[in-house]
Amino acid sequence: MKIFDVIISGGAMAGATLALALDARFGGKLRIAVVESCDISAQVHPGFDARSIALSDGTVQILREYRLWDAIQPYATPISHIHVSDRGHAGMTDIKAEPLGLSALGYVVELAEVGQVYHRLLQERPAISLFCPASIRTVERSETEVRISLEDETTLYGKLLIAADGNTSTCCQQLGISSEIHDFEQVAVIANVEISQPHQGRAFERFTPTGPLALLPMSRQRMSMVWCVRPESLEGITGLDDNEFLLALQQAFGWRLGKMKRVGSRVAYPLKLSYRSRAVSHRFAIIGNAAQTLHPIAGQGFNLGIRDIATLVDEVRHHPEDVGNYAALHAFQQRREPDRQKTMEMTSTLVHIFSNEWFPAVVGRNLGLMAIDNLSVLRKPLLTRTLGQVSR
Template identity: 50%
Template sequence: VSDRGHAGFVTLAAEDYQLAALGQVVELHNVGQRLFALLRKAPGVTLHCPDRVANVCRTQSHVEVTLESGEMLTGCVLVAADGTHSALATVCGVDWQQEPYEQLAVIANVATSVAHEGRAFERFTQHGPLAMLPMSDGRCSLVWCHPLERREELLSWSDEKFCRELQSAFGWRLGQITHAGKRSAYPLALTRAARPITHRTVLVGNAAQTLHPIAGQGFNLGMRDVMSLAETLTQAQERGEDMGDYGVLCRYQQRRQSDREATIGVTDSLVHLFANRWTPLVV
């Protein structure tokens, strides 16, 4: 971890904490293949893919979901896990709170002349944080934050200019940046549901909250949502309760509230701290 233009850096090593690794970077394609394989074998799971939700109808006692294929599914609770500004949650009347950061994230895969050896790098620059995360085949996954107004300029750069600018911002800890793959950009904002539950509906992951990538905690927070929801629903089933009952969903919300608010708060504070170039704060 380093701050461009300032001396020194911080190194966090797994062995200092008696750990095999501080974390893992897993490529989405590989995770998706593995999860689908497990789902196909899982008892009690019916996979409807490819298909899309055409309509959602919630009654007092259950939820009806109609698919574009015409099939109708009925259950006691609907779990919306379809990402930021969840279409399912929107249909169910969920309100959103959004706080734009006036930043965008440029993402790409890059190649370097020095092997990353499983190391991840984060560097704070005058425009915003820059992360290089280790991937397979010696590649790095780049997340590079910039002011929102630079979007067209950044996406217009040639591969050569992009590599030069990235080299200048990141430095030479991985040697020369030799290649940058296809680039895309998306605006950054703190987006969260006013409440992660509503009648017979519960939101998890990015559907419940989408964070700035500065601390890389959005995925971890979403996984904790899923684990906590599974525990809450399992306990309700064991007690003979209606898993979609509002009281059951409120228990889930209460279990998640402190972790959710703390993680959102820390991430948001980091964004504002490292966006502030006021000298005493930088020092």
Template identity: 50%
Template structure:
């Protein structure tokens, strides 16, 4: 090996929330005995915030507990908005159910955070962590795997080596492609329209999931009385909706959502993306593992994708830590195989639950409408039916 080449125990490709959380978890759990590099292509604009148009994600209470375990949650909590009430309904039909944090005896059902805030928080954490090297801005040009290590060529011209490469570079992971790992892609034939909305009535911690003839529509409470909209519609409808001016869009959305938050008074910029279920056919290979959206990307209908990915992160951190504490090679296939085997039940059950919800709730065929309304009414009447689904949605599952 070239003596001038810097060697790291772990190199994580992708420094967004999944990759950054893994780096910080490994540092904490291994008491700073591992050398870690994080390669991130985009520097956050630390002096700028997208303001009204900031994008958001929902963290389940299970995710926040995991983040608390490694000392990260207190920093993130300061800019989070708790969800203490979820209202689920079907437009034009009788199906209706509600969940409250009080009923489930938890502080919150989940929390909404803005990605700009999260990005700044994690970037600062990585930059100031003594055993993590943040290589940013930089991208990976090539990975050359040998028996005992992998050599990585960076866009900066630098070459580094590592015992283990981890892909955390998102839904269309270039790192997974470079490892010749095949993905299985199922097109939901839907487009998600994303925007921030202001309403007459302050949401006060209330989240809404509404099933409309166009597709499921979610409004999540954000800071400053805003709500984060995710509206799943057909590709044809998305073109029409994206073509509306703001007033027409708000009127169209009002008709679909109803008046539970009063009048919808303002919309931010609208973004959109096609919805797929993407799964890597394997999540490990020689000295390689995939986590988060690089491993699987889900439909947003129940807000499960990111939270499933965080459970991947902590399970992989556990497996690496056990190997490191035993003095074993953390990149060995047996270590990674234990991670893949451990994650499969949760991944399969969450994917099955999400895909099942899509087929039931994103389908306007008459039998499906009847079925889901009976289900919603039954759930509201017999609360015990709700517990297994609620625990999974909250991330309170074995990992």
């Protein structure tokens, strides 16, 4: 019998961050189990094709609180400037770090590199037990505890189970907590691109007739690309060879980064808003992509999940004798709902506005971009959400 205070399903970015944050906040006195199905110990060099995510300034501040940022920063590329534009039209806006008194608007990190950092930190914390690779078979709950059975017949007991295992969460399926799904009717094509000119920390969000195209700065003269297209256009993009793809990308994006020199392997996945209206249940909480999976426009997904983590840690800290009690989980749900709703509404609205080629919509959004660039009353809400400086 293995007894813990908290059991976390999922040991990737969200689950590992939560485990390390709880350990830091409780001074190593909380017994934590992390169950991860993939072997995260494999020493795989990230290489050219490593996947990346953007961390907002607000997320970096949270990571600093948990003493995690110093370990991550050597692998992070700062974003000093965000340029937003509508292809073929005059509307555009720029957000720069320096006028805001910031050293960076955010940072881009490669998941493979941060994964190795987190794996090392998890192993160094004596209060954290890592079960990996391991899969959850059954979940049972009583009034005072949660009982987890793994596929290898190991049984774990805890006071609180937390799902951090993505939008197809095994735990949520076990407990019958379904998600609402909205299909954006777009597919994201992801790849890394090598460019001919220094990116100088610039990030780009360019709206095209097929959907948004984002390029984020990475190390070694690379950009992390997310190109959203309609499903009927996907074959015309994925079927191209590398040179043909680079030409199509150059045409869609332009020459602000010079010539697109090289593209890595391309991966495509359908874009859907997945949202669970309940983020808690009896001795159970849901965070990150298991709670909500957003469209990648504006890069809000992981940053919203980090705010889930920070709020959950805040609430359970008030109840060290029983971290899974109802009062802590109810407070977590109540505090998170406004931020979740506003962030989902913002990203979904941006998708619909900037994927609409109806002429009045095109005129309206371009006037909006120009107004944001010149009117602080419109610019401030965009900055607040982009920088992750929102109440939680």
